[in-house]
Amino acid sequence: MSLFGITRRASLAIGISILSAVAFSGTALSQTFPDRVVTMVVPFAAGGSTDVVARVIAGKMSELLGQQVIVQNVGGGGGSLGAANVTRAEPDGYTILMGTVATHALNPLILKTKPYDAEKDFAPISLLVVVPNVLVVNPELPVKTVQELVDLLKANPDKYSYASSGNGTPLHLSGELFKKMAGVSMQHIPYKGAGPALNDVIGNQVPIMFDNLPSSSSHIKAGTLRALGVTTKDKAQSFPDLPTIAETIPGYETYTWNALFAPAGTPPEVIAKLNEAANKAMQDPAVVERMKEFSATIVGSTPEELSAHVKAEIAKWTPVVKDANVQMD
């Protein structure tokens, strides 16, 4: 007899039936999944790169899954607010996150308050795209090249400020790395995403910004922003004349990626369905065309590959964040 008056055998039987009920409901869930709307949380404000990329992919995934995939913007905390929300959602595949290098590598390294564990609290789905970042300025700023900006900042210590999508994002790191490597100073102004930050740079409230190329492309083409250089080692396909920042500041490199994650504990069969839809969406000719316009490199992966990618990215950025001294409260 156990303490609660149930025999060991009886409690074993109850245990087994609970387990099979859980397994059955997992299978039943995955067989009918999705039978209602799926919410894709974008952890940044509308109009930024994560939002722009997510809306293209969610549209195609809706067709492939036969259910609407809606985008919900939850900006703040450099992406950590929206990401934390997803870790608290039901692990049933109906709430997923459009994660980025911010939510899964940089936030945990830069932000002292860590609302989630980037590896343990998520079930990876697929690594979708890698995108370059870009240094843009308001066209009124009297600089046309990276070197001219460096000279202007050197002549005017702390006079200028730059906008980013928030503390702990690749755009914040891009700015801090630039300051450190070029030996210049400027003030950082964080926003809830690149969308509102861009509005203020276009309106000349803030003259300088590091952005993700997908959200800046149309503004660069329209001339409302002037691009000085891309943050990647190689030039961006859609802007072949735009130099890399590394041509002026050797060794300089940042980039962003977007990947889908579900809360930890989501049944593997559901993850498999989301993975298949996401990877198929990335092969759709219209999606391929849009990503090309954004200079986004399509990847597409297995959940295991995404898991390895997150580990590798945390290892890659740890010394960079430490060297650039970018810890935030």
Ligand code: GLU
């Ligand atoms: N800076 C963020 C990132 O690259 C995204 C910014 C945004 O989408 O607003 O992870």
